[in-house]
Structures are given as C-alpha cells and as structure tokens.
Amino acid sequence: MANKVVIYTTSECAYCEMTKEFFRQNKISYEEKDVSVDDKAREEMVAKSGQLGAPVVDIDGEIVIGFDEEKLAELLSIK
Amino acid sequence: MFYDLIIIGGGPAGAAAGVYSARKKLKTLIIADSFGGQSLVSDSIENWIGVKKMTGLELARMLEEHVRAYENVEIKMPEKVTAIKAIKSSFSAQGGPASGWQVTTNKGKNYQAKTLIIASGSRRKELNVPGEKKFKGKGVAYCSTCDAPIFKDKVAAVVGGGNSSLEAAIDLIPYARKIYLLNRSGSRADPLIQEKARKSPKIAVINDAEVREILGNKFVSGLKYLDKKTNKIKKLAVEGVFVEIGTTPNSEIFKNFVKMNTAGEIIVNRETMATNHSGIFAAGDVTDEIYKQNNISAGAGVIAALSAYNYLLNIKKNENKNSN
Secondary structure (H helix, E strand, O other), rough: OOOOOOEOOOOOHHHHHHHHHHHOOOOOOOOEEEEOOOOOHHHHHHHHOOOOOOOOOEEOOEEEEEOOOOHHHHHHOOO | EEEEEEEEEOHHHHHHHHHHHOOOOEEEEOOOOOOHHHHHHHOOOOOOOOOOOEEHHHHHHHHHHHHHOOOOOOEEOOOOOOEEEEOOOOOOHHOOOOEEEEEEOOOEEEEEEEEEHHHHHOOOOOOOOOOOOOOOOOOEOOHHHHHHHHHOOOOOOOOOOOHHHHHHHHOOOOOOOOOEEEEEOOOOOHHHHHHHHOOOOOEEOOEEEEEEEEEEEEOOOEEEEEEEOOOOOEEEEOOOOEEEEEEEEEHHHHHHHHHHEEOOEEEEOOOOOOOOOEEEEOOOOHHHOOOHHHHHHHHHHHHHHHHHHHHHHHHHHHHHHHHO
C-alpha cells in the first residue's frame, strides 16, 4: 500500500527541495504544504513536529525533521 | 581498495579537487555530507564567475554533476569523516608507498589512500550559551532563508554584527512582527545592506549586547543579554533567535595531524595547499585562506589536487629509484 506522505516546506529552503527531489527520484507521491503562505499548515506543522524549522515530513503519522535521507528511506522501504 | 586520493568534503574546494584529480586519472574517493558547502542554503549566489545568478542548490547540483561525469571518482554521500590515522600501506612490502592514511566515517567504514585533501569547510558558529542546544529547531535557528517564514507574526532576534546577520533580518522582514538585531560591538555590515535593513520599521538594533541565555518552555520565549553599556543583565521577549555570528572551521578531527592557527584553521602553503604533514593537503574554508569565497575555494581545490598528483608522481619516482 502506498504511504501517505506530506511535506511541509518554505519557499526558499534547499533541504526542502532536496527532500522533494528524493521523493521524485524514488517515485514517491507526496502532498506539499508551503507554510510560508499557508497559515493553517504552519500551525499543523508546528503542532505535529514540535519544531520551528523546515522541512518536516509526515509519513503515515511518523514525523521526520529536516532532510534525513536514511530515515526517509527506512520509513518508505526504499533500498 | 587503496585509493590514490581521498577528498574530504563536497563544497567548491572538494568538487574542484575531484574534477582535477579525475582528469589526472587518480583513483579518487570523495566523502561528503552533501555537495555545495555552506552556500547550499543560500537563496541567491550572484558572484560565482560565469553564472550571473543561481541558488545554492543549483550550485550544489552543478558541482555534483561535474564530479559524477568522471568514472574514476567514487562518491560516498551522505557520509562524514570522524577520524583519520596514519597507516603503513598494505602493499609497501611490494614496493608501494611506505605510508598512507586511513579515514573512518560515521557509518563505521574505513577507507585508505596514499594522500588526503581536507576540504571539510566550515560551519555556523554557535553561541554556546545555556538553552541554545535545548531550543535548536524550537525557536533557535541557523538558516534564515529556510526558516524565516515560520516566524510569521512572531517576534524574533538576530544575533550578530556582520553581513549575514542583516541578511537574516531582511529575510525576516516580510514575516516577523518585530525584529531585534543584537550585536556585541556595533554592526560591521556593508553600508549597502545596512541601508536596506534600516528602511524597515520592524527592525530595532540593540548595540553592545552579549547574549547569555536562551529562555523558554517548549519553545523559545525570550533571551537574556548583558547590556555592556550598563553592565546589567536584561531580558528580551522573543519567540525566535537567529544565530548569525560567523563560522568556525570543521577541523577538530585533524588537530593531531596538521598545524592550525588559533582559530582552528589549517595552515597551508599558499602555492601548493600542502599542510605541514607530507601527503596531506587542504583547501577552502577549513584553511587559513583570508577570503572565504566559493571561487577561491574552487581554485584552492585545483591547486591541492595538482599538488597531490605531483606528490604521488614523486613517490613513484623514488620507488623506481629504490628498485633499480
């Protein structure tokens, strides 16, 4: 079954771009929420992660902070 | 596998060294956290010669693509070197070099090479005050381009007196409600950027302020600083603290091997990028180079690679002499 992946980003964030590229390379579909323009998403991100920093990734409720390639690969079963 | 050369770092210095080393047909390994160096998070680079404007990520991709165009360069990434040590080469008995270097990484791997180029760059300096570690990512931030939007309608402080502190403040203007700029001894930023920052009514400058503690519960709620004019500790209610107090070289693990200055920068011969230890070269922001610039780091990486190549040629020559 496909994972439900949500990424919280800001507009000028290199690690956000790298995370999205990682998803694209591995053919993972994701929903992006840009917290620089979406107030509700920002609150959601902070509440979920306890973090004031981007990116934050939510994979089926598991939270990954920053671009953590290994953790993402593990949660998405990417070899 | 015994490499000719291990390059530690994937910034402009490491990437340039990789390209030149590849073109000299050296068996090369690059071990890097990422490509691009400190500029990776920059939203706009306007001084890389030949490119009018690009993002840090674009620079990183250019560097990576260029290095990956060569088959004789292997890349381990993301991986971090945690220790190095001198070794006797396994094939010294067969007339190989008498010594080489073993590099250990955070993945528990060991790699060996005849020469090393240290291009590990530098990183943001931390304040080293109570609360900073605890609230990292919870109000304490080191990347204004990444995180400024998250501080929408919040009160933020930027600590530092250089260009980067004002750039961070400018990144925050569209989002934060109020921005305090704290510096220890007046602003050292370029006049052009000072002017830009002064235009915003949101920015308030506090001079002669030395941050002593970051306060908070779950997130940052304030900071304490020493007002050096009155010698009194003062409190400031803020929800964000952006730390922009300069950089420090990533050189700690090399300190028993190569000579450094008091700032921890590796001292290199400017003509060859050689350190005081034969067979170890260094380039870029980890060295005592005066101007920490991407273009200069790339040039230094080229010098280091060519010097490493010459060093390897000399070893070979001596071996041939000895065996004849």
